[in-house]
Amino acid sequence: MDSLTRTLPASWFCSPALYQLERRAVFLKSWHLLGPVTRFQSRSETVVYEIAQVTLLVENRSPESEGVDRDGIVVYAQEEGREIKSYITPSGLVFATLSLDTPSFEEFFSGLEELVNKVDFTKLPHRRSLSYEGRFNWKTMIDGFQECLHCQYTHPTFSKYYPPTFYSVTNHANFSQHMADPSKPSDGLFLYFFPICTLNVYGGGMSSFRTLPTTEPGVARMEFDYYHSGSDEEFEEYFRFVRQVALEDFELCEMAQRNLERGVYGEGILNPLKENGVAFYQQRVRALVRGEWDKVKREREKGSVKVEAREVGMEEGKAIAVL
Numbered sequence: 001m002d003s004l005t006r007t008l009p010a011s012w013f014c015s016p017a018l019y020q021l022e023r024r025a026v027f028l029k030s031w032h033l034l035g036p037v038t039r040f041q042s043r044s045e046t047v048v049y050e051i052a053q054v055t056l057l058v059e060n061r062s063p064e065s066e067g068v069d070r071d072g073i074v075v076y077a078q079e080e081g082r083e084i085k086s087y088i089t090p091s092g093l094v095f096a097t098l099s100l101d102t103p104s105f106e107e108f109f110s111g112l113e114e115l116v117n118k119v120d121f122t123k124l125p126h127r128r129s130l131s132y133e134g135r136f137n138w139k140t141m142i143d144g145f146q147e148c149l150h151c152q153y154t155h156p157t158f159s160k161y162y163p164p165t166f167y168s169v170t171n172h173a174n175f176s177q178h179m180a181d182p183s184k185p186s187d188g189l190f191l192y193f194f195p196i197c198t199l200n201v202y203g204g205g206m207s208s209f210r211t212l213p214t215t216e217p218g219v220a221r222m223e224f225d226y227y228h229s230g231s232d233e234e235f236e237e238y239f240r241f242v243r244q245v246a247l248e249d250f251e252l253c254e255m256a257q258r259n260l261e262r263g264v265y266g267e268g269i270l271n272p273l274k275e276n277g278v279a280f281y282q283q284r285v286r287a288l289v290r291g292e293w294d295k296v297k298r299e300r301e302k303g304s305v306k307v308e309a310r311e312v313g314m315e316e317g318k319a320i321a322v323l
């Protein structure tokens, strides 16, 4: 049993201090998917993202007559003096960081471009976006996204199209590829980008969601963007289908979080085949948070941490001590 990966303990889904470690170790050091270039098709709209309490703004400054491509898209942080990095793939996906404290895009998402360059993301128009809060930790939602053991009983409609028997997840550098049927690798593109973004392309449509952490560990904000190349009717049919699946997941996450907060569930062992996607991302979180905690401890020993930071560190220590 020792060789099997254990889940992160329930305290990691409920601790404000642990979230502060995650914020520094995971969020400020990652690349985040903002969307395909068509998300910025409206020249009059500044699209606002708030990721881990950092606000990013995106504008499309190219003339309307030039259509939608990579030119003219500008990403910057709202906070004066905060420097960030941004990158647009040749296929038209826009990514950004929240600080300069990140590896290069190519290093962070090594091997991703070969995969996404098969799709032309400049061709699927943005149709609708939704944003609302849920009573769950960001990891509770990612746990569910990264496995499909729950699909058969939670998503009866989805399971009709994509029988979970064949479902598989392949993990790469900071991203995972989901395959509903490995014998049909060209049937859509389902991706998870560590830590909180996803992209699902299939059936003429595309959707992307971000599970955004708040400073309250039991609350996350879900943001969805929907794209479709078909008629209004076709889009609405696609939208109804994907919304159904999203609402089913939402309900499941709120119930799972209640169990985590009430101590009903502490920790467990992950299925090495069916939950390899969960193991992959949780291990990344665990390693990064531990590294950050070691840094805090070293700084405390050197006496170089200010009193407030030391107090935060003690709180974080309590959260991490359960490991």
Ligand SMILES: [Fe+2]
Residues within 6 Å of the ligand: 144, 145, 150, 151, 154, 155, 249
């Ligand atoms: Fe689900």
